[in-house]
Amino acid sequence: MRKMNVIDSHTAGEPTRVVLDGFPDLGGGSLAERRRRFRDGFDHWRSAVAAEPRGSDTMVGALLLPPDDPRCCTGVIYFNNVGYLGMCGHGTIGVVRTLAHLGRIGPGAHRVETPVGVVGVELHDDGRVSIDNVESYRHAAGVEVEVPGHGTVAGDIAWGGNWFFITAQSPLALEVANIAGLTAYTQAIQRAIDAAGLGGEDGGVIDHIEISGTSPGAPGVARNFVLCPGGAYDRSPCGTGTSAKLACLAADGQLGEGERWLQQGILGSAFEASYRRGARGVLPRIVGQAWITGRSELLLEPDDPFVWGIGARPPASP
Secondary structure: OEEEEEEEEEEOOEEEEEEEEOOOOOOOOOHHHHHHHHHHHOHHHHHHHHOOOOOOOOOEEEEEEOOOOOOOOEEEEEEOOOOEEOOOHHHHHHHHHHHHHOOOOOOEEEEEEEOOEEEEEEEOOOOOEEEEOOOEEEEEEEEEEEEOOOEEEEEEEEEOOOEEEEEOOOOOOOOHHHHHHHHHHHHHHHHHHHHHOOOOHHHOOEEEEEEEEEEOOEEEEEEEEEEOOOOOEOOOOOHHHHHHHHHHHHHOOOOOOOOOEEEEOOOOOEEEEEEEEOOOOEEEEEEEOEEEEEEEEEEEOOOOOOOOOOOOOOOOOO
């Protein structure tokens, strides 16, 4: 029987499962190289952790690895029920909270290595975590796509550690009662983007759809709805999505350097955000908080028909 030790947390409502040990050796090299090795040779381990019956459509896994960069306190590869993420804002906050829970780091500034670059983090005395995310930028503005049943939808394509299509158009108010309808709408946009062959820089796959609007009953307070890869909505305000939004606001002259931006998610939980100017875009800072929800040992019984996750392709020789 194979075993993995994990710690679960949530950041503003969105879960993170940090894998501490029990995972196959991915060798050395950069985090990007090890992520490729993970994807190509050990993808069944991803679904075993993040997919049902152990995980869910909302679960984001975070595999802790020794960093290639000696300045970093850890390396991490993020994944979910359907694939891999470049960077994950809520997940990084969860990782920092987990490392603090384990006594591996204390309050202060640290670095975390991800497949898309090194991000700075700061653990504050009150438990909040700041992330200095990778440089974020708008790739294209006012891109139009024909969405069956909804007509022409216009939005920006932006990078915040993942590729986003960000639109202000929505048939429904951004409130919890409309989650099912908002999910269906953003899934329709995702299908239309895929069908149209739209992408980010160098063919980057747009795999997040973000509706950007205001909070019902609180004019002027930003709220978003983010569809994640795999079809589930982000329970948090989405750290990489907030970063991509900051890049668009800066490009449009709607938010100045150092100004505070409060970004609610669909549940009403919020991240604080600001930015510094970068070489081609913005250097976002996202502030949020995570809470530990459990510590457990995942067991993989060899005769379990769903040992590698429901719908997973079993390995030839696990």
